[in-house]
Amino acid sequence: MLYTFLLILxxxxxxxxxxxxxxxxxxGGALDGMVGGTASSMLGSQGASDFLKKLTxxxxxxxxxxxxxxxxxxxxxxxxxxxxxxxxxKKESAQQNTATESQDLxxxxxxxVEPVKAExxxxxx
Numbered sequence: 001m002l003y004t005f006l007l008i009l010x011x012x013x014x015x016x017x018x019x020x021x022x023x024x025x026x027x028g029g030a031l032d033g034m035v036g037g038t039a040s041s042m043l044g045s046q047g048a049s050d051f052l053k054k055l056t057x058x059x060x061x062x063x064x065x066x067x068x069x070x071x072x073x074x075x076x077x078x079x080x081x082x083x084x085x086x087x088x089x090k091k092e093s094a095q096q097n098t099a100t101e102s103q104d105l106x107x108x109x110x111x112x113v114e115p116v117k118a119e120x121x122x123x124x125x
Contacts, residue, residue: 002073002076003070003073003074003076006066006069006070006073007070009066010063010066010067010070013059013062013063013066014063016059017056017059017060017063020052020055020056020059021056023052024049024052024053024056
């Protein structure tokens with residue numbers, strides 16, 4: 001349950017991080033250009049660029065922490081162990097072998113087959 005929650009949160013943070021990075025520009029005017037100058041009046045001339053840089057750092061830190069938490073919790077999931085899978089396979093194959101043996105016994109002919117008598121060879125040369 002916890003692993004699934006962390007995984008979903010990790011995907012959301014990853015997508016948000018991608019979008020924030022794509023919204024930035026090397027000149028620092030990407031968000032201003034997208035909003036049409038409203039971001040510069042609301043956040044200041046460099047406010048949009050600084051905001052996106054801070055948001056990128058925060059999302060990157062959350063991303064790293066989630067990676068570590070997922071790595072720790074991956075062993076605690078309810079996946080069957082390797083030995084459990086092999087034991088289950090052995091049991092199933094043993095059951096199938098006994099089932100086929102019992103079917104073979106049921107399909108034996110009721111009457112016995114008489115052997116064919118060999119006739120002596122006659123040389124007609």
